[in-house]
Each structure stands twice: as C-alpha cells, then as structure tokens.
Amino acid sequence: MTRIWPSIPQAMANARRTAHAPLGWDPVNHVLSRLAFGPTVATRHYVSVNGVSAWYRQQVAAGAAYSGYRGSPAVAVCGPLLSKTSVQVVALKNSGAVHEWDSTGQLCRVTLGLQAWSAAQMYETLVDFFSNHLNVTSSHDVWTTRHTYDRDVIRKHAFGSFTEMLLASARHPSMLTYLNLAQSTKQSVNENYGRELLELHTVGMIYSEDDVTNAAKILTGRTIGTDYRYVYDANKHWVGGVSVLGFTHANDTAAGGEAAADALIRYLATHPATAQHLAQKMCLRYVSDNPSAALVSALAQAYLDSGTRIEPMLHTMLRSDEFWQSRGQKVRRPTENLIATIRALGTRPASMDKALRTMEWSARAMGHAPLEWTAPTGYPDVAAAWRSSSTLVTEWTMHIALADSWWDGFARLNKTSLYGRTPHTSGEAITLLTRRLVGMTYSATHNAALQHMLGEPASTPMAKSRLQALIGPMIAVILDSPHHALR
Amino acid sequence: MSRTAPHAPDGLALVRYAAQTESALCAQDEAWAASGWTRRRFLSGLGMAGVAALGSQLVTTRVAYGASTAGTRNTLITVFLRGAADGLRILVPASAALGVDYLHGVRAALVPPSTGLISLPGTGGWALNAAMRPLYDLLWNTGELAFVPAVASPSVSRSHFQSQQMLERGGSAAASTGWLDRVLVELGPGTTFRAVAAGSAAPAALAGNQPALVLDSLAGFTFPGWAGIRPQAEAAIRTLYRGQAGTLGQDVPTTLTALSTAAKARAALGVRNGAVYPGGNFSAALKDVAALLRAEVGLQVATVDVGGWDTHTQEAVNLDAHLTSAAGSLAAFMKDLGPTRRQRVTVLVVTEFGRRVAINGSGGTDHGHGSVAWLLGGGVVGKAVHGSWQQLSDGVLDHGDVPALNSPFDVMGELAQKRLGVGSLATIFPGHSFAALGVARTV
DSSP states (O other), X not given: OOOBOSSHHXXXXXXXXXXXXXXXXXXXXXXXXXXXXXXXXHHHHXXXXXXXXXHXXXXXXXXXXXTTTTTXXXXXXXXXXXXXXXXXXXXXXXXTSXXXXXXXXXXXXXXXXXXXXXXXXXXXXXHHHHHHHTOOOOSGGGTTTHHHHIIIIIIHHTTSBHHHHHHHHTTOHHHHHHXXXXXXXXXXXXXXXXXXXXXXXXXXXXXXXXXXXXHXXXXXXXXXOGGGOEEEOGGGOOOSOEEETTEEEOOOOSTTHHHHHHHXXXXXXXXXXXXXXXXXXXXXXXXXXXXOHHHHHXXXXXXXXXXXXXXXXXXXXXXXXXXXXXXXXXXXXXXXXXHHHHHHHTOOBSSHHHHHHHHHHHXXXXXXXXXXXXXXXXXXXXXXXXXXXXXXXHHHHHHHHHHTTOSTTBOOOOGGGGGSSOOSBHHHHHHHHHHHHHSSOOOHHHHHHHHHHHTSOTTOBGGGOTHHHHHHHHHHHHHHSHHHHBO | OOOOOSSSOOHHHHHHHHHHHHHHHHHHHHHHGGGSOOHHHHHHHHHHHHHHHHHHHHHHHHIIIIIOSSOOSOEEEEEEETTOOOHHHHEEXXXXXXXXXXXXXXXXXXXXXXGGEEEOTTTTSEEEEGGGHHHIIIXXXXXXXXXXXXXXXXXXXXXXHHHHHHHHTTSOTTOSSOHHHHHHHHHOOOOTTSEEEESSSOOGGGOXXXXXXXXXXXXXXXXXXXXXXXXXXXXXXXXXXXXXXXHHHHHHHHHHHHHHHHHHHGGGOSOOTTXXXXXXXXXXXXXXXXHHHHTTOOOOEEEEEEOOOOOSBOHHHXXXXXXXXXXXXXXXXXXXXXXXXXXXXXXXXXXXXXXXXXXXXXXXXXXXXXXXXXXXETTBOOSEEOSOOOOOOTTTSBTTBOOOOBOHHHHHHHHHHHHHOOOOOTTTSTTOOOOOOSOBOOO
16 A cells, blocks of 8 residues: 655655566665656766755756756757747748758757756656647647747746646647647637547546537637737637536637636646546656556645645655655656666767757657657557567667767767776676666676676686677667666 | 668778677687687577577467467458548548438538549449549459448547547457457467567557567668677577566567567568559558568568548548558558468558548548448458448438447457457457458458
8 A cells, every 4th residue: 555655765764675676676776767867877976975855856946947948058059949939930941041840850859968968857857748748749730839839838837837837738829730729710610629638638538528519619719820829819719608527617708718718727727537647647657557546646636735736746756655666667668768878878979969869860760759759648658558679679779879889979988987997807897887887786697697698707807808899788788688678 | 660870880880890899809719718618609509599499480380370270371460540530531422322412511622523533333332532543443353352331439439549449459448458469369379470560669459468579660670780799699688588577578588589580581571563652651561561471470460550640620631642642552562462462461441430520610520430441452352342331411420420330340350250260259359249241251
C-alpha cells in the first residue's frame, strides 16, 4: 500500500530498499533518471552531497529562474527564431533569410539541447510532459505559430497552474489550427478540438457524444485574425444553452461566448476526472507503467487541493514510498536513451549547432523527434508502445557512435578519462567504467559477460589488456545493457 | 525510412577504423597468447554458435509449417488506415438503390462526379474513387479484390484512440493482448520473423507475449562498427539480458537472432515484376514486406500503418491524395509479389471508423461510425462487395453516421480461419458471436 509521507527524506527512509533487477536501490541515480534526463557526474555529486530535498528545491528554483530557453545559453542561441513573433518569422522567410522549416527545426533541436544540457532539468521533464499532453504536432502545418505555442503556453506554465496552461492553449493559433477550432463556426461546427479537449486534455473517456457536440458549440468563435493572432469572432459563435458533464451555461449572447467557453475550460480543468487523468499520466511518466491507484489518487488530490498547480503533484510523488521503490521500472524511450547516453558519457559539443543537428537526426531515425508525434495523444509513455527491434539496434549503434566519436558536432571523447583513475587490471577497468557510466558495479555474471567479450580474464594487466583497443566497444556494450536501458 | 547517417563515418573511415583496431588487436594477441586464450579460437567458436543458431531457426520454421496442424504457408497482412478513413469516398454507394441521392443532399462536395468513379459491375451500383484505379486494374478482374462497407466495431465510441484499441484488441479495449497476438498463440511456434510490424512501434494488435519483430527498415537493420568483435559484442548483450524481466528480456534475444536472418533477407530486396512504387513511408514498408516474403523467412502476420486520414478539413483534396498514394503502393506491392506468390498473401485494409455522412463547414467530415474494409490477394472471394448495406436515409443513419452493419471481427476472423488455419475464434474475439460473411476461401 502506497503511503505519502510528510517529507521526501521520510519517504526515502521508509521505502523498501528495492529495485527492478539488475538495477539496485540507489536514490541518487533514481531521482536523476526520473526528474532529470539522466545523471551526469556533476548532478550525481550534487545530490550525493546535498541530498534529494535540496536538489528538488534547487530544481524548483531553477524552473523559475531558467524558464523559457534560458536553461542553457549555448543551446538557446541555436534557436534565434524562437524568440520571434509569427509576423517576424514570416517576414524573415519572405526575405529569404530563413526557410519555412527553420522555426520547427530550431524548436526540435533546442528542445533536445535543453534536455541534454539545461541546468533546469526537472523543468525540461515537465515541458516534455505537457508538450505531449497538449500535443500540437510540430510540422509544416503550424510553422508560423508552433514556436510561440512552446514558449507562451507550455514553457510559460509548466511550473504554474494547469488551468492557466489549458486556457492559453485554447486561445493559441497553433492549437486552433491543429485541431481545427479556427474553422469551427455556428453554421457548421467542427468537433475535432471539442472532443480532444474532453478526451485527451481533461476528463478522459467519460464523455458522451452529446458532451462533444455541446463543447464544440460553446467553443465556436475562437479563430485566427490578422498577424496570426488569436481572435474571438462573436459573429461565428453559436448561441444557446449548453450542458457538458454537469457544466451548464446559458451562453445566450454572442459577445459573451468567449467567457462562456472559458468557464467550461475552467470547469473541466478542476474536474476530479481531469485530476485523475493527469495524475495517472504523471505517474506513468515518472514512476512506472503500472502505478498504484492509491498513488494516482494522491497526486490527483494534490492537484485539486492546490488549485490545479502542477508542482505539488511532483512533490507528492517524491513523498511516496512507491516512487523510491520504482527504480528500473521504466524503459528509457529512444530519445531518453540518447540524451541519457550523452549525459552519462559527458560528451560535449564541439559545434553546438552541428551537435544538435546530429541529435535531431538520431531522434528522428528512432521515431522519437521531440514534438513530432502526429496524433493529438502525444508520444506514448509505456514500454509496450515502444517495442522495436529496429530501435534497439539503432540505440546500440548510437552508443558506439557516441563512444567512438563518429558523429559530427561532438568533441572527441577522451575514453580513458572515464576510468577516473588508472586501473591496474582489465577487471578493475570494467568496474570503473560501469560505475562511471551507469553508477553501479555489475554482478559477477554480467562482469563475466563483459570479460568474455574482451576474451581475457579480469586479472589481465592493463598493459596487456585488449581494452586498450576495445574500450569504445566496451563502453558501448555497457550502455547497451539493461542497467542503462532502464531508468 | 532511410537510416543513412548524415554524420556517420564514410566507408573509408570505417575501414580505416577497423584496420587500426585490427592491428592493435593482433599486437595484443601476441602479448597475450600465453594466457591460453586465443582470439582465433574465440572467434571461430562464436562463428559455430552463429551457424547453429541459424540452423535451429530453420528447424523451427519446418516445425511451424510441417508439424503444426494449424499452420498454412500463407501470410495475412493488415494495413491500418490511422485517423478514420471516409469509406463513403473510397467505395461510393453510387446508385439510387444504395442511397447516392441522399449523399448528394448532405455531402455534395464530397461525392465524386460519376465521370471520376470506377463502377464495379455486378455489385448493385458500388463504385470506386478514381484513386483506386491501380488496384482495380491489377486485381479486380482476376478476382483478387473485394470490399465490405459499413464496417465498424460494436463500440459506440467516436474516439480515434478508443476505437483503434477496440479493433486491435479484438472487441475488448480492456484485453491485455492484441487479436494478432492471440492468432499467433493459436498457430503455435514459428520463426523469429513470423510476426512483423513495419514501422517504428508495435501496434496494439500485436501486444502480448508472442514475440513480434518491429522493423522500420530492412536495409537499415544492421549492427555496424565493432572492430571485428561483433559476434562477441552480440554474445555479451545476449548474456546481459538473459533472464531479464519485462519486454526487453524478450525483445533483445529476438532482435539478435533476427539480425542474421535479416542479412539473408536483404538479398531479396529490390522491386520485381516491373512494379513501380509511388514512394513514401508506406511504399518503403511494403517493399520490405515483399522482400521478407520472397526470402521465405516464415512470415505469418504483418502489420503496416498509414496515417493521415483524419479529414476534418478539405477532405476531397486530402483524402484523394492519401488514397492515391495508398492504392498505388498496395498495387505496386501486389505486382511486386507476382501472381503466384500473392496467392499465399492476403491483405486486409481497415480503419478505426468512418466519417460523419454530412460534410462540415471546413469541407471535411467529423468522426462517424461505419467505414469500408478492403480485401486483396490470395483466397479472397473477389469481384464482390460483401456484407450488408441499407439504402442511406435519415432513418438508416446512426447519429448521422453510416451504421455498423458488418462486424470487422467477422472479416478478421474469417481470414484467420481460412487463410491462416486458425481453429476456434473464441479466444481471439472473446464474447463475439462469429458469422462468416463469405469473404475468403479455405487454403
């Protein structure tokens, strides 16, 4: 039975010291694999020295201090269009200075770069979560407005209230284009947005077809005016009483139609089913593919009690024993694996722009380029949805490519520096590598597998060890192992 | 689909890298021969293991085809049109008896002009969208093409995601496995390549404990680099995942085994019989499936997804563009296989539901209910439109949608029984009372 403790340290102290094999109990690496995109040497050190609570507070502060794209200035400069208005982007495109695909391309690359190198890691995980929850596929269809959606809806509210984020999304030209609300009018209602507002953004599958029709009607009038700006056009608003899941509104004037729909959106955001839905997805993202109903309910309650604020859900999660006992229960999705690999190796960009382009290509090759899932569901977040032999082989190839510095844009990796000190034997070297890369010592069986790959016993002196030639493949196979594939 | 890395090392750099490592290894070998290990022995030992593994896989193939009473040598390919394709614009009820006048009343802009339709003789007035021309020309007169209209799962849901789950899980969105996974259970053991999902993720239809191979590019399914120790690296990975709980414990050994078969199957890549694929992801996926069929890797079921059918706006243009590509790709695939091989290959094309009959204000259609299923290839009772239909009218429609007159599970079940040799459908479509529509012939 899941229990919520008064503080994070109490939850850690009272948790069963367990993990999904072959990973072991390890709160430091655990929190950095869940609320960050994987441990680095520096963050592991910080959490070890200061504790999880201090790191959590520091990350909450960082989310405010480094909001938007400020978590890494070196990454942010690779997205100059992301600070522009839609009008400015179109003007630049018309002048020939940029292409139509540059705004969404920069957004994809900057997202990847911040996941890898932002100081505000927890914030980036929330940005990723809500970008998918309120998905607007980043594509040519929304090239003029998608970047402002990321900036002004998702990033602006990721550490704020979900109600505000949802209200902002329901007025954003990118969402209005993607789910066709911009074209929905009283003469001919388009139900696409109304349905997904209920099913995906808020309450989930508890609605009736009448609820969809009513929601779609009250939302009419929200459209796009000049300069790619959101505008409410009262002439297009359907007037008349509506009823949606217990919400009723007279909706008796066209002029009041925007406020009427806002009232519906506020109602939906605070609906207990929305709290359950969001809490369930948060637990899938951060805890396991099968979170307990009790934990989900605890997060839902935190959401409702705080007036739909997002951060209290995370804090409640960290005060549960279930969270601390869940190490290894998630499989890293392809791009999570890519980012965690870069962070584990400490690979630095030589040219940030080239490195980000390489990462973009790699993520896309694995079917997991950020923000590009085509359905309004956002990328799935459970292992069963990601099973793929092609992806496994591509991940293994990515590991050796990064270990052996095949790829453009990255500084050559000093592989022997990963030992940390000079090992005397092949076996000691392997142990130093596994500790450095995945934060743990392997079992005798797993060490023997690595030793067998080298074709030499653990006692082999370094001077005679084939690791001198094969350290690259050794690093790669350590990263291929379940110790890194799981989080 | 291409996995060519823009920044990956070129061929020369790879060779140079391998040579450097190789010479370093030779130096190591000399220094290290006294230990009793030799690299040569090590390599040849693994080589033997590799051959043995391939051999055992071939034996498994024979078991699947020979010893299993259920097994046929047929393949069922399901193509899922994701996003809810509008059946009424693909297979058009083009006669008064079928209800074309009603369509003109509520969706005039979406009814293709009769000059743009291919009428299907002997079907009581059904006609195909002109984009289906390549399929019609290749397969209609040979009896390898048929349709079922008004197909929808029994759920009343108009949600894409719930309806896709319902269809793929075989009638119960709560079922923990997919219908094709349960088909594989019924069929008994097979090869590593018995179930292939072409794409970047496994569909819900294959969710479950039966190993399925998810492949997005046969050409790209290789394990490069490794400085001459690839077999050793693969063996190490296999050991690291031995006994691993969860999906990876199953998928990693499957993947490692599949790598060698894939290398063999790549010899069968390349388009045959003068087929011309129109290009795009769907074409690329079908080319790979054609190669796997030619390579006789033991493929029993395959799934391919095509997206882009959620035509809330500008449907006439958008749907026809997607249909041109999809029909062209499927026709090329069937031509690529050739008339003999495709006797063993049946393709079922489905979608989660159809569209609202009436047009919306954006020149598109909102979510509806009944849509069309397509059947192509071997064993199909062709030159026919199967199942029930009612002349369209206000009274016939279900909340403004084509009613669910024909169950997808009856179509899927009939194919599983007659083409794959599955016995009982009780576990595959639990709770569904099966009634064959007569869409297929026994082997």
